[in-house]
Amino acid sequence: MRPTVHDVAEAAGVSLATVDRVLNRRAGVRSATVAKVEAAISRLGYVRDMSAANLAKQRIYRLVFIIPDGPNSFMRRLESELEQVKLRSALNRTDITVLKVPAFDGAALARALESIDSKMISGVAVVATESPMVREALARLHRENVHVVTLVSDAPAFKRGDYVGVDNVAAGRTAATLMGRFVGRRPGKIALVAGSMLVRDHVERRMGFEQVIAAEFPNLTCLPVIEGRDDDATAREAVAACLTGEPEIVGIYNMGAGNRGLIDVLSADPAHAELTVIAHELSDHSRRALRDGLFDAVINQDAGHEVRSAVRILQARIDGTAVIDGQESIRIEIYLRDNLP
Amino acid sequence: MRPTVHDVAEAAGVSLATVDRVLNRRAGVRSATVAKVEAAISRLGYVRDMSAANLAKQRIYRLVFIIPDGPNSFMRRLESELEQVKLRSALNRTDITVLKVPAFDGAALARALESIDSKMISGVAVVATESPMVREALARLHRENVHVVTLVSDAPAFKRGDYVGVDNVAAGRTAATLMGRFVGRRPGKIALVAGSMLVRDHVERRMGFEQVIAAEFPNLTCLPVIEGRDDDATAREAVAACLTGEPEIVGIYNMGAGNRGLIDVLSADPAHAELTVIAHELSDHSRRALRDGLFDAVINQDAGHEVRSAVRILQARIDGTAVIDGQESIRIEIYLRDNLP
DNA sequence: CAAAATCTGAGGTACGTAAATCGAAAATAA
DNA sequence: TTATTTTCGATTTACGTACCTCAGATTTTG
Structure with missing residues (x-):
């Protein structure tokens, strides 16, 4: 049988109230007594029963998630994963509120953050604009x-x-290594497509990508970035224009949204099958593109993992408990046609 | 405030005891009454408070993990991750016992399974030998x-x-696609290294690998499998012998253990840097090999994820609750030098 | 219709912890 | 020393559910 606070109290030769004060870091206990209690705790191997503690505490983790509004598909995926988590959150005494703010709008984000009542809310997860x-x-x-x-x-x-x-720089580097190795030794140009270069993550991906191409694949050169503006139609036209204008393109790196537009262009002309195409974000469209051979690789981060991880980390911080590093590190996932989940 | 059993009882016009009988599927309630209670439950959106339920139930999830003994590094990683989980398991009312059985020994595994007392143990996770x-x-x-x-x-x-x-067939296919794309169009032979062809997963990886090489990369041919026997020294000698005997080798696929032996051979001769090498399992050694350019890619499955997932699934099955598919699916991870975690 | 079987209600205790009160004891300051 | 502050003990209530008993109500069976 696991030891309880009663056992600890008895073993330490103090009362239940004192053990409680020590456990919950309440004031009014001499340091000598604290030491006695802690000795008893480690001697007995006592661990607090979280079920009982949560029950008694009537604690509710009140969390707020702030994510950008707009068409960005990764944000929408985050949102839908948040809905999933909210469904199960009642079980964990967790109450999650989702706030959507206009994308790329620092002032709106700041207002949303300012609206948070620190008396009510104990944790915030935010897609930050600097x-x-x-x-x-x-x-x-x-x-x-x-x-x-x-x-x-x-x-x-x-x-x-x-x-x-x-680490978005590392994600860009990863894409570049795949691109360079897939293309091989023949010379050529790489088209870069971004959602909008205002967003920090796309800037970082581009940086990593160009670093590696420049350093390791001298046969390749990167063209100026095509801005798709998180919009399929815009991306489609821009990419199509670029492909006709630059006959030496051997690869395309889409570091942001607008995969559908890109896929449209690629499937329009069988000659484009020769291109090495690397994109971000695993979605229904990009999966199909991988399977059909239009895309050669997709770099992804797991939105569900990200949301669950954020919740676990916030809960741990609120409780003052440890986080499991291995569980909470978000991976740069590489998907080929063969390892789709 | 969340509704409690009391609220449900009141809303359904029955007593607390009846609600309890319905919730815990105890006998002695007419089906009409059950329906009334269930209607009230869904009307109020009642969800059982697991903290309170577990506390009252005094339930302890008693789980047994059975894993092979021996030098296989993935099994040892599973074991160490299990230790991590055990440290935190007291918090979840979970008691985990780890049994180690001789590898590749169906009889020993069967004995271990037979030794499990179904009165005491409610869940078993096993690395199965068929x-x-x-x-x-x-x-x-x-x-x-x-x-x-x-x-x-x-x-x-x-x-x-x-x-x-x-899916180990898919893992083999993934390795093959990477191999084929990395090597490029030049013709050559691929050396295959396995721990021991008795183990099902290596058989499957090989199958997937050879399928894809045969179907999509006609310039490449696979050599007969070199058996490293999960042992670094054996692997080293076998690989070295193969490399000297077959000058046309352009790539090596190590589908099992013995990475250290392989690394020794590769680092012995700078000429081997030309080889495209794909291995399984991310360890300190394989990370360094990736970073040093000895390995070109490593296929991995996350042992920690696997253990935590097994625990969560067993708990869910015992409780009769749902599992989160996205969270529990184990990914075929691809690591390059750029996306190491 | 009566007896038997089945269903339901009322109420209690227990789980392990949190949090509070209030007075007693001890330590420290004056 | 006395006065004051700090530290500690004893006890109680509460959290939401599980599980038990026993009596009373209802339905089913003979």
């Missing part, structure tokens, strides 16, 4: 003991929270 | 309501449990 106002709003939350994790795109200037997401 | 005795032992557990998951290597003949692991 701006001084946002930084200050995050700092305020930190001052008022609201735990923060940044999602998807790190906010390096804000050091007080956890980051849940991938 | 044999009639094992199958019968698994069937007995199923008859006696012990939930079973098979780990790492599926046991297709046993359909009553969940499988936690990757």
Whole structure:
């Protein structure tokens, strides 16, 4: 039978109330007594029964997720995964509120952050846009003991929270290595497609990609970035124009949204099957493109994993317990036609 | 505030005891009354408070993990991840026992399975070796309501449990696609290295690999399998002998253990840097080999994920609750030097 | 219709912890 | 020393569910 607080109290020669004060870091216990209790705890191997503790505490983890509105498909996937988590969240005494703010709008994000009542909310997960106002709003939350994790795109200037997401520079490097190795030794040009170069993650992916191409694949050169603006139609036209204008293109790296537009262009002309195409984000469309040979590889980060990880980390921070690093690190996933989940 | 059993009782116009009988599927309630209660439950959106239920139930999930003994590094990684999980398992009212049995020994595994007391144990996770005795032992557990998951290597003949692991045929196909694309169009031979061809997963990886090479990369031919026997020294000598004997080798696929021996051979001669090498299992050694350019890609399955997933699935089966498919599917991970976690 | 079987209600205890009160004891300061 | 603050004990209530008993109500069976 597992030891209980009663056993600890008895073993330490103190009362239940004192054990409780020590366990919950309440004031009014001499350090000598704290040591006695802690000795008893480790001697007995006592671990708090979380079921009972949560029950008694009537604690509800009130979390807020703030994600950008708009067509970006990864954000929409995050949103739908959040819905899944919300369905199960009642079981964990967790209440999740999702706030959507206009994309690329630092002021709107800052307002959303400022609207958070630190009396009510104990954790916030946010897809951060960098701006001084946002930084200050995050700092305020930190001052008022609201735990923060940044999602998807790190906010390096804000050091007080956890980051849940991938290293986008490394993701770009990964795409470049695949591109270089898949293309082989023949010379050629690579077309780069981005959602919008305002977003930090796309900038980082591009940086990593171009670094590796320049350093390791001198036979390849990167063309200027085509901006698809997270929009399929725009991406389609821009890519089509680029392909006709540049006959020497041997590969395409789509580092953002707009996969559907790209797929349209590729499937329009069988000659495009020769191209090596690497894209981001596993969706129904990109899966089909992989299977049909239009795409050669897809780089992905698991939105569901990201959401669940953010929730677990926030809960752990609120409880003051440890996080399992291996479980919470988000992987840069590579999918070929053969290892689709 | 979340509704409780009391609210359900009131809403259904029955007593607490009746609600309890319905919730816990106890006998002695007319079907009309059951319907009334269930209607009230769904009307109020009642969900059982697991913290309270577990506390009251005094339930302990008693799980047994059976894994092969021996030098296989993936099994050792499973074991160490199990230790990690055990440390945290007290928090979840979960008690995990790890049994190690001789590798490749169906009889020993069957004995271990037979030793499981279905009165005490409610879930078993096993790295299955196929044999009639094992199958019968698994069937007995199923008859006696012990939930079973098979780990790492599926046991297709046993359909009553969940499988936690990757599709090894697909893993082999993935390796082959990478190999074919990395090598390019030049002709050559591929050396295949396996731990021991007795193990099902290696057989499957080889099958997938050879399928894809034969179908899609006619410039490549696969040499007969070199058996490394899960042993670094054996692998080293066998690979070295093969490389000197076959000058036309352009790639090596190591589908099992023995990475250290392979790395030794590769680092011995700078000329081997030309080889395209794809291996399984991310370890300290294979990471370094990736970074040093000795390996070109590593296929991996996450041992920690696998263990945690097995535990969650067993708990869900015992509780009769749902599992989150996306969370429990084990991915065929591809690592290049750029996306190492 | 009566007896038997089945169903339901009321109420209790238990699980392990949190959190509170209030007075007693001990330590520290004056 | 006395006064004051700090530390500690004893006890109680509450959280939501599980599980038990026993009596009373209802239905089914003979």
